[in-house]
Amino acid sequence: MRPQPEMTVAAPMNSMSANQGTVDGRTHYDVIVVGCGGWGLAVLKVLSDMGLRVLGIERHEICHNLRRYMKHMVMHSVLSYMILDPEDAIVARKGDEYHPLIEELIQSYSDFAAKFNLPIKTHQELVDIEGAKDNFVLAVRDSEGRALRLKAKRVVLATGSYDEPNLAGIPGESNGSVQHYFHEWEHIKNKRILFIGGGFSSADGIIALCPRNQILWVVRKSSDAVEKMLTDQKTVWGQPDAQLVNTEILTDSQVTSLENNTAVVQTPSGETTWDYDLCYMLIGHKPNQGLCTRLLNGNLDFNEETFEACERPGVYLVGALAKKHLEHIGLTHNLCPDNDGVRYIERIRSAMQKEFNCNRT
Ligand SMILES: Cc1cc2nc3c(=O)[nH]c(=O)nc-3n(C[C@H](O)[C@H](O)[C@H](O)COP(=O)(O)OP(=O)(O)OC[C@H]3O[C@@H](n4cnc5c(N)ncnc54)[C@H](O)[C@@H]3O)c2cc1C
Helix, strand or coil: CCCCCCCCCCCCCCCCCHHHHCCCCCCEEEEEEECCCHHHHHHHHHHHHCCCCEEEECCCCCCHHHHCCCCCCECCCCHHHHCCCCCCHHHHHHCCCCCCEHHHHHHHHHHHHHHCCCCEECCEEEEEEECCCCCEEEEEEECCCCEEEEEEEEEEECCCCCCEECCCCCCCCCCCCEECCCCCCCCCCCCEEEEECCCHHHHHHHHHHHHHCEEEEECCCCHHHHHHHHHHHHCCCCCCCCCCCCEEEECCCEEEECHHHEEEEEECCEEEEEECCEEEECCCEECCHHHHHHHHCCCCCECCCCCEECCCCCEEECHHHHHHHCCCCCCCCCCCCCCCHHHHHHHHHHHHHHHHCCCCC
């Protein structure tokens, strides 16, 4: 059995600084976990419990990607599906079936990292990985551009899939009036706002903005599918009071140009145009393509039993980064029993047990 990791970072939400994150000079680890969203934190906890020398590195703050969503957004999933610590106060207060606000979830994950003294260096971004299994060298950069090299026998990538927006490939989609993330919105009023994309992010955004703005929502989906999604929004998605006002919906339609703040829309009955002040194109996001190419030749395939990358032995993929290949995945894995995500964390636990010949669970 290996000694417990000595380097720890335990800090309340919003107070982790680069200094706190660099609490010793160690540069050799058994496993480095890259990315400290829900999945990265969960994997760190499990591997720490096995007695491995682990380190989590995070380019910003814990749960950075969740912080890029609307902070008052109600999560689709209920607490029991996402919580990492079954003893978290929020479960006692609100119950398993509660749909948390995103800010409550971030608080819960930050508390989790602090409670279990998870070893994390924040404000450290992975830029590249050299070497091979047992002798990886991670090139890392801090927020001031200083370089650091860390060694690890194995690397777990938990960097999520929210780095780059999907684009539609139409003229004008990269102009300054077109946003690809929905975040701060309270200040927006009296605007003509175009939403493109038929997912829950669009519905969330429209519900938030429609009382004080004029909305056009263009979706490829049929009207039945949109109707169903809005019903789900009120029930499954946990927004019983959701209402659409000041909103026109063009279903079975797509935008073909966004140039000069005018949307050209192809509808079943022909082409129409709509002048907009602001457009949200919310058609999904993907991982950092440059990083994926450098690390894995752009190949995110992995062994579904062990999570090991097909392209690079010794590198493992978890969480949203690996999502595409799994039939179902929680927001994170959940350390509570009776949750589907637990299956996935068991796989990485047993894979690492074999790799490091650990007996402890
Ligand atoms: C609006 C919205 C609502 C959602 N609601 C739900 C829901 O209700 N239920 C659900 O199950 N899922 C939901 N999801 C999906 C959910 O966000 C993800 O499945 C989940 O956050 C994935 O967790 P993760 O730990 O894999 O990645 P992330 O939470 O994305 O964390 C990745 C972390 O890695 C860090 N990172 C990235 N690159 C580097 C690097 N090079 N070096 C160091 N650190 C790096 C990032 O800063 C980030 O902190 C939602 C998504 C969106 C967009």
